[in-house]
Amino acid sequence: MRLIAVPLARSRPGINPISTFVAQRAANAVHRATTTATGTTTTTTTTTTDGSDPQRKAPLSKRLLQRASAFWIDLGRTDQKSTLDWKRRTYVTGERLMDRIEYQEWALKGIDPAMDPKLIAAQAAVDGGQGSEKSAVDAGASPQIPLLYPPSLLKPEPLIASLKNLTDQRTPHHYKRFWVCVVGMPFTIPFALIPVVPNLPFFYLVYRAWSHWQAYKSSAFLSGLIAQNRLVAQQSPELDSIYAEAAPPPAEPAASSREEGKKASESRPSDDDERMLLKRHHIELLMGRLELPESCKADLRRARLQVERSMLDGKLEELESNSAGLK
Structure with a gap:
C-alpha cells in the first residue's frame, strides 16, 4: 500500500x-511502478475492480457492506x-447526509491496512510478543509506507506534521462518536412502530x-506508522504534472442548461480561483493515471466541495490552522 497526498486549497x-x-x-x-520504469507491463493476474483476488472469498464484513451498498x-x-x-426520498436525503460527513473521515476510512497483507503480518509481529519492535523491523516485518506528494505544492516536514495532527485529533474524536452512536441506538426503537417504512434512524446510527x-x-493505524x-x-x-495540466476547453452547453450553469457558478468559487488547487478535471486525471479505487472519486469530490464551502464562508484560513495544528 502507498498513500497519496492530494492538495486541496490554500x-x-x-x-x-x-x-x-x-x-x-x-x-x-507495484503495477504503477513497473509501468513507470519500463513503459509496459506484463501483469496478467486477474483482479476485481477494487484490486482483490476474485478467487479469494471476501470476509464477512466486506460481503455485508457490499449487500448494504447494493440495497x-x-x-x-x-x-x-x-x-x-x-x-x-430516503436515498436523496441520505446522499445529502453523506456529503455532509467531513472529508477527513472519508479519507481515513479509505486507508485500510488490509490493502497490503505485509502490513497485517508486520503488526502481528510487533504486537504479538514475538520479540521487540526493533527485532521485528530488523527481520523485515515492518515495511515502510511511501507517502507520495507533489513537490511543487507540498514539503515533506509540514506534510507529515499535518498528517500527525490529523490522527491526534481524529483518533479520540471517532472513538467518542462511535460510542455516542451505539448509546443512541436503543432510543430509535419507537420508530420501528411506524408501518411500511423501516426504522431509518436506527440504520443511520x-x-x-x-x-x-x-x-x-x-x-x-496511521498514528502507529x-x-x-x-x-x-x-x-x-x-502528481506535479497532473496539477500543472490545464482544464480541457468546455463543451458548448445547451441553451436550457446555460442558465443553470450560471446559477451554479454563482454559488461556488470559480475554477480560476487560485486558492483552489484541486480542480474538477484533476480528479479525473488522478483516477485515470494513478489507477485509484473508484471510491476515491467520490471522496475527492466531497473534499473539494467542502473546501469550496469553507472558502465561500470565509473559513479557509481557519481550516488551514486546524490542519496545521495551530488551534
Missing part, C-alpha cells in the same frame, strides 16, 4: 495547502414505486457507528 501562495489523502492498493502500486443503490432507482415515495469505527481504526517512522514522504513528479 489561502495564499507559499504556505502549506490543505490536503486530503487517498490510499492505493499494493498490487496497483442503498436500489433505493435510488427511479423505475420503482413505494408508499409516499419513501425509497427515493448503525452506519455512523460503523463509519466512526473504521475511521478510528485507520487513524490509530508515524510513531514508528514507517511513513516515508516521496516526491512524485507525476
Whole structure:
C-alpha cells in the first residue's frame, strides 16, 4: 500500500495547502511502478475492480457492506414505486447526509491496512510478543509506507506534521462518536412502530457507528506508522504534472442548461480561483493515471466541495490552522 497526498486549497501562495489523502492498493502500486520504469507491463493476474483476488472469498464484513451498498443503490432507482415515495426520498436525503460527513473521515476510512497483507503480518509481529519492535523491523516485518506528494505544492516536514495532527485529533474524536452512536441506538426503537417504512434512524446510527469505527481504526493505524517512522514522504513528479495540466476547453452547453450553469457558478468559487488547487478535471486525471479505487472519486469530490464551502464562508484560513495544528 502507498498513500497519496492530494492538495486541496490554500489561502495564499507559499504556505502549506490543505490536503486530503487517498490510499492505493499494493498490487496497483507495484503495477504503477513497473509501468513507470519500463513503459509496459506484463501483469496478467486477474483482479476485481477494487484490486482483490476474485478467487479469494471476501470476509464477512466486506460481503455485508457490499449487500448494504447494493440495497442503498436500489433505493435510488427511479423505475420503482413505494408508499409516499419513501425509497427515493430516503436515498436523496441520505446522499445529502453523506456529503455532509467531513472529508477527513472519508479519507481515513479509505486507508485500510488490509490493502497490503505485509502490513497485517508486520503488526502481528510487533504486537504479538514475538520479540521487540526493533527485532521485528530488523527481520523485515515492518515495511515502510511511501507517502507520495507533489513537490511543487507540498514539503515533506509540514506534510507529515499535518498528517500527525490529523490522527491526534481524529483518533479520540471517532472513538467518542462511535460510542455516542451505539448509546443512541436503543432510543430509535419507537420508530420501528411506524408501518411500511423501516426504522431509518436506527440504520443511520448503525452506519455512523460503523463509519466512526473504521475511521478510528485507520487513524490509530496511521498514528502507529508515524510513531514508528514507517511513513516515508516521496516526491512524485507525476502528481506535479497532473496539477500543472490545464482544464480541457468546455463543451458548448445547451441553451436550457446555460442558465443553470450560471446559477451554479454563482454559488461556488470559480475554477480560476487560485486558492483552489484541486480542480474538477484533476480528479479525473488522478483516477485515470494513478489507477485509484473508484471510491476515491467520490471522496475527492466531497473534499473539494467542502473546501469550496469553507472558502465561500470565509473559513479557509481557519481550516488551514486546524490542519496545521495551530488551534
